[in-house]
Amino acid sequence: MSTQDRKGIEGFWLEYSGILQECIEALPIGLESLQTHSQLTLQEIESGSPFIKRQLGAINGIVMVDHCRRLESLLVNHLGQAFLGISAKIIRDDSIHSSMIHFFDNVLNAKPTYLATICRTADLDLETLTLFAVYAVRPIRQAVMMAGRSDDNGQEWPYGYCPVCGLWPRMAIVDETTSELHLWCIGCGGAWRFPRLVCPFCFERSPERFGYLYLNDDSSYRIYTCDRCRRYLKTKLTHLKDKTTPVSFDVEYMSSSSLDEMARIERYIQDFVGFAAFDLQDNAAARAYRKQACLMAHMNPGE
Numbered sequence: 333m334s335t336q337d338r339k340g341i342e343g344f345w346l347e348y349s350g351i352l353q354e355c356i357e358a359l360p361i362g363l364e365s366l367q368t369h370s371q372l373t374l375q376e377i378e379s380g381s382p383f384i385k386r387q388l389g390a391i392n393g394i395v396m397v398d399h400c401r402r403l404e405s406l407l408v409n410h411l412g413q414a415f416l417g418i419s420a421k422i423i424r425d426d427s428i429h430s431s432m433i434h435f436f437d438n439v440l441n442a443k444p445t446y447l448a449t450i451c452r453t454a455d456l457d458l459e460t461l462t463l464f465a466v467y468a469v470r471p472i473r474q475a476v477m478m479a480g481r482s483d484d485n486g487q488e489w490p491y492g493y494c495p496v497c498g499l500w501p502r503m504a505i506v507d508e509t510t511s512e513l514h515l516w517c518i519g520c521g522g523a524w525r526f527p528r529l530v531c532p533f534c535f536e537r538s539p540e541r542f543g544y545l546y547l548n549d550d551s552s553y554r555i556y557t558c559d560r561c562r563r564y565l566k567t568k569l570t571h572l573k574d575k576t577t578p579v580s581f582d583v584e585y586m587s588s589s590s591l592d593e594m595a596r597i598e599r600y601i602q603d604f605v606g607f608a609a610f611d612l613q614d615n616a617a618a619r620a621y622r623k624q625a626c627l628m629a630h631m632n633p634g635e
């Protein structure tokens with residue numbers, strides 16, 4: 333990542349944060365029925381069902397289409413011409429309502445083949461479309477995340493996937509002051525505390541199966557790797573309480589693509605950014621995963 337790229341990403345994020353906030357405020361979204369995490373019963377936590385699956389109220393379509401168009405122009409201005417015309421390819425003027433509902437519904441439900449199909453029919457690059465899609469639905473996911481948050485200190489949640497969206501974490505932060513690990517979700521921008529020395533993807537906990545990779549020129553980043561599931565986690569080491577240099581996970585994530593490249597060379601593979609863990613379905617793999625999470629939570633009281 334060159335300094336120029338990092339500058340573009342920071343410029344994008346600075347402006348995007350503003351339109352994101354405006355969009356969230358304008359969304360008449362039915363959040364009244366959502367509980368905060370701290371109000372969840374043990375049974376609800378053990379069910380492991382992401383919040384986004386709960387019923388959302390009517391989403392303001394005009395606000396969301398406008399958000400997509402503004403997002404596109406910011407992406408073009410800061411990150412390049414590849415994003416030009418992307419919202420028109422997804423949200424067509426001839427059927428704004430149906431194409432928009434279809435798009436948001438598929439992205440929020442993290443349907444694995446949906447984005448790939450758009451790429452083929454609209455002649456788009458998957459990485460470009462994915463980045464656009466993630467931020468196009470961010471206001472909805474972030475509104476749900478904020479409604480469910482009881483403090484800013486990172487929630488306890490015993491699963492390796494996001495409590496709100498059901499997506500796998502794209503980054504982690506180790507707070508060097510408290511030694512706590514926070515997993516971060518690109519879907520809603522939320523983070524939650526998770527035990528260190530446990531793989532969030534497969535619950536491996538044997539130290540000999542973990543490794544790490546790092547950049548020679550920046551010791552504040554690590555990639556933690558797991559040899560059981562062959563997944564990895566980009567990790568930033570920082571002091572979260574240090575408000576003079578607040579961490580923007582989005583900027584850290586987007587500007588650390590060289591770490592993903594490094595992990596790929598070592599044959600560690602992340603799931604595709606748009607995939608939810610277990611496809612948001614209650615299948616056998618999801619049940620087995622949740623069972624392990626509950627066992628782990630009981631073995632580590634207070635973690």
Ligand SMILES: [Zn+2]
Binds near residue numbers: 496497
């Ligand atoms: Zn999330």
Ligand SMILES: [Zn+2]
Binds near residue numbers: 534536558560561562
């Ligand atoms: Zn693993």
